[in-house]
Amino acid sequence: MTPAARLQATLDLSSAVENDARPADAVTAAWVRTRRHLDDRDKGAILERLHALLRHRARLGWWLVRHGQEDDPRKRLLAWLTLGEGRTPVEVARLFAGAKGAPAALTDGEGALLAALKGCTIVHPAMPDAMRLECPPWAIEPLRRRFGAAFEAEMAALLTPPPLDLRVNPIQTTREAVLAELKGLGLPAEPTKLSPDGVRLPERVALARLPGLKTGAIEIQDEGSQLVASLVDARPGERVVDFCAGAGGKTLAIAARMRNKGHVVACDVNEARLKRCAERLRAAGLHNAETRLLAGETDRWVKRHKGGFDRVLVDAPCSGTGTWRRNPDARWRAPEDEGLAGLVALQGRILASAARLVRPGGRLVYATCSLLPEENEQQVAAFLAAHPAFAVVPLREAAPQLTTSAHPDHLSLTPARHDTDGFFAAVLRREGPPEPVAED
Structure with a gap:
C-alpha cells in the first residue's frame, strides 16, 4: 500500500470504531479478517496509527474544538499527523490529494487547521487535567485519591503501547522451548519477570508469526x-x-x-x-x-x-x-x-x-x-x-x-x-x- 492508501485505511477503520457499539478490538479484528490481502506491514502500520488516535483522543479533540473544528475521525487524523507525527501542512496535503485509494483532498478549512497547528505539540498548558491525562471525568478524582503523588506517572504509563505477553501451556510445551522457538523466528522474546509461565515480546507482532497460537501451546495473556x-x-x-x-x-x-x-x-x-x-x-x-x-x-x-x-x-x-x-x-x-x-x-x-x-x-x-x-x-x-x-x-x-x-x-x-x-x-x-x- 502507498502511504496515502494506509491513511485512507486508517480513516476507514477509525470511522468503523467510532460508529460501532462494540469495543475497538472486536471491530479491528473483524476488519482485519475481511482484508486478508493486506500484508503484515500494512496491517501493523494501520493498527499502530489507529491506537495512537485512540490513546490521544481527548487531546486531539481539545485542539479541534479550540480551532472551531468538528471532532470527527478525519479531523482527528489530520491533527494527529501534525501534532503527533510532526508532519508539515505541505506533507499532509500531498497525502490528502484525492487520488485513487487516497483520502479526499483537503478543504480550505482543513488547510487552515493544519496551518494553525503547525509547530504545536499535542499537550498545551491550557488543557484541563482530564484532557491532558486522557482520563474521563468520572475517574479522575478516584484515581487521584488512589495514587496520590504517583497519579500523573500512572496516567502517563496508561498512555504507552503495551508489550505482547504470552502464557505457555505446560500441557504441551515449556517456556524454554517457546523462547527458543521465538528467538529462532527472529523475535526478541524474554521470560516475564513475575509469572513463571510467561513470555514477553516488547512490541506487538503479526499473530500469524506465532504458530503456537494455533496449536494451543501458547495463549495471549497479560x-x-x-x-x-x-x-x-x-x-x-x-x-x-x-x-x-x-x-x-x-x-x-x-x-x-x-x-x-x-x-x-x-x-x-x-x-x-x-x-x-x-x-x-x-x-x-x-x-x-x-x-x-x-x-x-x-x-x-x-x-x-x-x-x-x-x-x-x-x-x-x-x-x-x-x-x-x-x-x-x-x-x-x-x-x-x-x-x-x-x-x-x-x-x-x-x-x-x-x-x-x-x-x-x-x-x-x-x-x-x-x-x-x-x-x-x-x-x-x-x-x-x-x-x-x-x-x-x-x-x-x-x-x-x-x-x-x-x-x-x-x-x-x-x-x-x-x-x-x-x-x-x-x-x-x-x-x-x-x-x-x-x-x-
Whole structure:
C-alpha cells in the first residue's frame, strides 16, 4: 500500500470504531479478517496509527474544538499527523490529494487547521487535567485519591503501547522451548519477570508469526492476568469454579496448572463467550474443564453446589481502568448504565453469591482489572464485614514470591510500577461453614 492508501485505511477503520457499539478490538479484528490481502506491514502500520488516535483522543479533540473544528475521525487524523507525527501542512496535503485509494483532498478549512497547528505539540498548558491525562471525568478524582503523588506517572504509563505477553501451556510445551522457538523466528522474546509461565515480546507482532497460537501451546495473556490465575493455586484433583470466566483466559491457565486432573467449571452469563472458552480448551488439549451458562449471579446451580468446591475465582466485571493502555477506547465507555456505584453493587452481589460455592477451608479469589479502590480493597472489606466465615490470606502467605505488590496483603499491580495491566486480587479462605441459603 502507498502511504496515502494506509491513511485512507486508517480513516476507514477509525470511522468503523467510532460508529460501532462494540469495543475497538472486536471491530479491528473483524476488519482485519475481511482484508486478508493486506500484508503484515500494512496491517501493523494501520493498527499502530489507529491506537495512537485512540490513546490521544481527548487531546486531539481539545485542539479541534479550540480551532472551531468538528471532532470527527478525519479531523482527528489530520491533527494527529501534525501534532503527533510532526508532519508539515505541505506533507499532509500531498497525502490528502484525492487520488485513487487516497483520502479526499483537503478543504480550505482543513488547510487552515493544519496551518494553525503547525509547530504545536499535542499537550498545551491550557488543557484541563482530564484532557491532558486522557482520563474521563468520572475517574479522575478516584484515581487521584488512589495514587496520590504517583497519579500523573500512572496516567502517563496508561498512555504507552503495551508489550505482547504470552502464557505457555505446560500441557504441551515449556517456556524454554517457546523462547527458543521465538528467538529462532527472529523475535526478541524474554521470560516475564513475575509469572513463571510467561513470555514477553516488547512490541506487538503479526499473530500469524506465532504458530503456537494455533496449536494451543501458547495463549495471549497479560502477565498480571497470569498472576491472578496463579493465586487460585488449583492443585491436580481439586474442584474449581471460574465464576465469571468470559472467553476463558484464566480458566485455561487454571486447568493447565491442574495437569488435566480434577475438575474446572467455567461459568458465565454470556453464551457466546462460553462457546469461545470451550473452543480454546479443546485447542489447548485440556479435558478437565466444562462450561456452565448461568442465568445470573444467583442461578439455582449455585445453590445446588453450595460448599462443593476447593477453589472459586471471581474475576468480576469492572470499570477496566487497568486495561486502558491495551484498550484505549475503554476509557471513554462509561462503566455500566448505572455508573460506578451500580457496577460496585453488582460486584458485591456476584462475590456474595459465588462465595456460597466454597467449601470450609477452601479458597475464594476476588479479582478485577481495575485501579479503583471502590472496586478493590473497599469491595473486599465490605464482603468480609458481611461474611465473617471468610478471612484474608495475606499475599506473603498466598504467594511469597510476589514481593513488589502495591498492597501489603493483596495483589495490586499497576502499569507504571510493574509494566503490566492494572490488576487487583484478594485471596480469602472460608474458615467457617457455609451460611444458610435463602430461596433465590
